[in-house]
Amino acid sequence: MTLARTWSVGLAGVHGAMVEVEVDMANGVPHVALVGLPDAVVRQSVDRVRAAVVNAGASFPQRRITIGLSPASMPKQGSGFDLALAAAVLAASGTVPPESVDRLVLLGELGLDGSVRGIRGVLPAVLAAARAGHAHVVVPAANAEEAALVDSVEVLAARTLGEVLAHLSGRERLTAHVRGPLPELPPPLDLGDVVGQAAGRRAVEVAAAGGHHLYLAGPPGAGKTMLAERLPGLLPPSMSTRRSR
Incomplete structure (x- = not known):
């Protein structure tokens, strides 16, 4: 051959x-x-x-x-x-x-x-x-x-x-790899940790409840990332990964 x-x-x-x-x-x-x-x-x-x-x-x-x-x-x-x-x-x-x-x-x-x-x-x-x-x-x-x-x-x-x-x-077969258990995901961050930010909190809650898009704007340090990181904690487990992207 x-x-x-x-x-x-x-x-x-x-x-x-x-x-x-x-x-x-x-x-x-x-x-x-x-x-x-x-x-x-x-x-x-x-x-x-x-x-x-x-x-x-x-x-x-x-x-x-x-x-x-x-x-x-x-x-x-x-x-x-x-x-x-x-x-x-x-x-x-x-x-x-x-x-x-x-x-x-x-x-x-x-x-x-x-x-x-x-x-x-x-x-x-x-x-x-x-x-x-x-x-x-x-x-x-x-x-x-x-x-x-x-x-x-x-x-x-x-x-x-x-x-x-x-x-x-055919002398010695390779062993099929068996996947180990997946690591547990850490608990989501809690919106209760946010002090103040009433307007931002309400915007995050409304977006989570209605499945809406969310746009956060403001100067550095205003709390945009802090609020966005806590959005998945408001969503059901089956939706949190997809909708928080």
Whole structure:
């Protein structure tokens, strides 16, 4: 097999977008071409992946390798594609079965020693994977608790590339991460703490009772923030988060 594909996620602001990682191998002078609007960090991932694969006990193929990140028109940024690139390259070379990565989403930065390092933006990335219908996501162990906030996806936490390769080869499955209990929210601030500010208090109470918009204006120190912080305490729990934004 000289062609393999897997999945990762790119970020556009705070929203995730699925990125298909394709790898094709051909005979010729050993060379790696990375296409699909990668930024400097993504281009440098080739060297990180090569070192990580070797230090994980596998062989990086000495062939002409073309790696495509699709959609090609979307800029790719950050180091979160490293793990997907490594898995796709090794699947194309036959080190791991290509079908083991075909529907898998992989997120994570690789250290030169083969460690899987945490990245930013895991929650929107896993949300994007869930919306696209993917059932399994491999993430760095440091990001597993954040990723597990998405209930509809099985989160597999990895500490090293070697663990991922063992999972893909069927030797030792990665353990699905179980989310711990969410921390209790602190009690809301009480409007009873505000002394004076009769007009401001009434405006906050009317806005909370009727679900109205609220505009607070005044010089610094007038109490705008103090009043706004206490608005959620007047709302029912199901409405306080949404309406206090």
